[in-house]
Amino acid sequence: ASARNGDMRREEREEEEEMGEEVLYVKVMTDEQMEILRRQIAVYATICEQLVEMHKTVSAQQDSLSGMWFGSLYCDPLLTSSSHKIAARQRWTPSPMQLQILENIFVEGNGTPSKEKIKEITTELTKHGHISETNVYNWLQNRRARSKRKQTSAAASNTESEAGIEIELPNDKKARPDAAFSHEKQPQRVDDPSFQDTEMNSLVHSLYPETTKLRAHM
Amino acid sequence: ASARNGDMRREEREEEEEMGEEVLYVKVMTDEQMEILRRQIAVYATICEQLVEMHKTVSAQQDSLSGMWFGSLYCDPLLTSSSHKIAARQRWTPSPMQLQILENIFVEGNGTPSKEKIKEITTELTKHGHISETNVYNWLQNRRARSKRKQTSAAASNTESEAGIEIELPNDKKARPDAAFSHEKQPQRVDDPSFQDTEMNSLVHSLYPETTKLRAHM
DNA sequence: CCTGTATGAATGAAAG
DNA sequence: CTTTCATTCATACAGG
Numbered sequence: 513a514s515a516r517n518g519d520m521r522r523e524e525r526e527e528e529e530e531m532g533e534e535v536l537y538v539k540v541m542t543d544e545q546m547e548i549l550r551r552q553i554a555v556y557a558t559i560c561e562q563l564v565e566m567h568k569t570v571s572a573q574q575d576s577l578s579g580m581w582f583g584s585l586y587c588d589p590l591l592t593s594s595s596h597k598i599a600a601r602q603r604w605t606p607s608p609m610q611l612q613i614l615e616n617i618f619v620e621g622n623g624t625p626s627k628e629k630i631k632e633i634t635t636e637l638t639k640h641g642h643i644s645e646t647n648v649y650n651w652l653q654n655r656r657a658r659s660k661r662k663q664t665s666a667a668a669s670n671t672e673s674e675a676g677i678e679i680e681l682p683n684d685k686k687a688r689p690d691a692a693f694s695h696e697k698q699p700q701r702v703d704d705p706s707f708q709d710t711e712m713n714s715l716v717h718s719l720y721p722e723t724t725k726l727r728a729h730m
Numbered sequence: 731a732s733a734r735n736g737d738m739r740r741e742e743r744e745e746e747e748e749m750g751e752e753v754l755y756v757k758v759m760t761d762e763q764m765e766i767l768r769r770q771i772a773v774y775a776t777i778c779e780q781l782v783e784m785h786k787t788v789s790a791q792q793d794s795l796s797g798m799w800f801g802s803l804y805c806d807p808l809l810t811s812s813s814h815k816i817a818a819r820q821r822w823t824p825s826p827m828q829l830q831i832l833e834n835i836f837v838e839g840n841g842t843p844s845k846e847k848i849k850e851i852t853t854e855l856t857k858h859g860h861i862s863e864t865n866v867y868n869w870l871q872n873r874r875a876r877s878k879r880k881q882t883s884a885a886a887s888n889t890e891s892e893a894g895i896e897i898e899l900p901n902d903k904k905a906r907p908d909a910a911f912s913h914e915k916q917p918q919r920v921d922d923p924s925f926q927d928t929e930m931n932s933l934v935h936s937l938y939p940e941t942t943k944l945r946a947h948m
Numbered sequence: 949c950c951t952g953t954a955t956g957a958a959t960g961a962a963a964g
Numbered sequence: 965c966t967t968t969c970a971t972t973c974a975t976a977c978a979g980g
Contacts, residue, residue, distance in 0.1 A: 602971080603959090603960050603961075603970090603971070603972080604960065604961090605959090605960080605972090606960095607776065608769060608772040608773040608775070608776045609773060609776065611769055611772075611773075612769060612770070612773055615766070615769065646961085647960080647961090650959095650960060650961055650962085651959095651960075653961095653965080653966095654959070654960070654961085656965080657965070657966065657967085658958095658959085660965090660966090661966090821955085821956045821957070821974085821975065821976075822956065822957090823955090823956080823976080824956095864957085865956080865957095868956060868957060868958090869955095869956075871957095871968085871969085872955070872956070872957085874968095874969085875969070875970065875971090876955085878969090878970090879970090
């Protein structure tokens with residue numbers, strides 16, 4: 513029972529849903545939307561901070577428990593809430609945390625995924641969830657491949673732009689990003705780390721001091 | 731396989747400028763930037779969730795504190811912002827015409843859809859509607875996979891009739907280097923194009939039940 | 949409105 | 965490394 517009437521239908525639907533004047537489907541954010549996003553992120557940040565504060569307060573009175581929490585949060589965060597969680601997915605799924613770290617590693621661009629390194633990374637990531645060296649290896653491999661593919665297709669259709677999409681990754685000593693949103697029409701380098709949000713990193717860091725790697729750019 | 735069409739976006743944007751009445755300079759995010767943002771939000775979400783869990787645990791023992799807490803945190807950041815939805819990531823829908831053509835191509839069964847071929851097909855299909863190479867690629871891939879699955883399940887039911895055991899739980903484990911035990915619950919990826927609903931709202935809502943308004947405009 | 953289903957897309961893993 | 969496969973995720977629709 514599938515009505516394949518294509519775009520027309522969808523367009524109508526969307527329009528009726530909300531935006532009246534913006535009929536076009538562009539993957540573009542207006543200033544306003546940017547603002548919304550920024551605010552939403554700010555909300556997260558705020559909530560997290562306050563939760564952390566709260567935790568501190570509470571744990572000050574229950575220190576026996578607090579140690580346990582911080583120690584086990586990432587490895588086994590939800591045991592308490594849902595014991596009916598059986599699940600057991602067959603294929604590994606990186607936790608957001610792991611993803612973030614992997615992404616950073618990728619961006620840092622050591623093009624050399626040495627065995628040694630892999631092992632090291634794996635060890636680090638184990639703190640944030642179940643993972644194996646194979647996972648790390650595969651992830652990096654896939655990431656590389658897909659990034660490359662993207663670049664290729666992008667370059668293909670973007671011939672006239674001499675913009676020198678020097679799409680080779682890493683080593684960007686770009687200024688530290690504060691606010692992070694680019695105003696340029698030209699898309700930035702694909703994996704521009706400058707886009708990453710410092711605020712969050714520091715938040716995460718304050719939560720999980722052992723994850724210094726998150727910010728490690730040197 | 732995963733490459734999203736980053737360049738396509740740009741083209742669309744220019745289109746917009748052309749036909750646009752006002753110049754409307756918008757800030758553009760590349761897909762990659764969007765993705766990074768999504769992930770960062772996902773990290774926030776995860777942290778928040780876990781903190782919430784923690785809070786529940788704690789407040790179960792100290793309900794006097796928890797009440798105070800819920801009352802004071804929220805500062806109404808999102809209520810005002812509403813109204814504009816970020817253009818959703820839309821998923822391509824083949825027009826009937828395109829579908830027909832694709833079907834034919836599939837039936838012709840050249841099992842190897844070379845890149846060359848894909849490009850060609852895409853060009854052809856563009857005449858019948860908006861489409862990209864990735865779309866074609868995905869479509870064929872999905873078509874193949876699902877066709878195959880159908881056969882498999884058909885065969886399975888066949889076997890079942892003779893064996894009498896129809897337990898076909900997809901529980902079979904592929905050879906995995908690491909023995910799998912139950913994963914931690916992996917919160918789903920926040921992959922919401924609008925950046926505005928589901929995950930975050932429900933998270934916030936769970937934090938601040940009284941702010942139901944948050945969801946009002948969805 | 950909410951729930952179920954078809955299907956475009958993303959992605960971990962493996963083959964080539 | 966590149967390409968392909970298998971599985972999962974998320975969304976567009978249809979039906980209650």
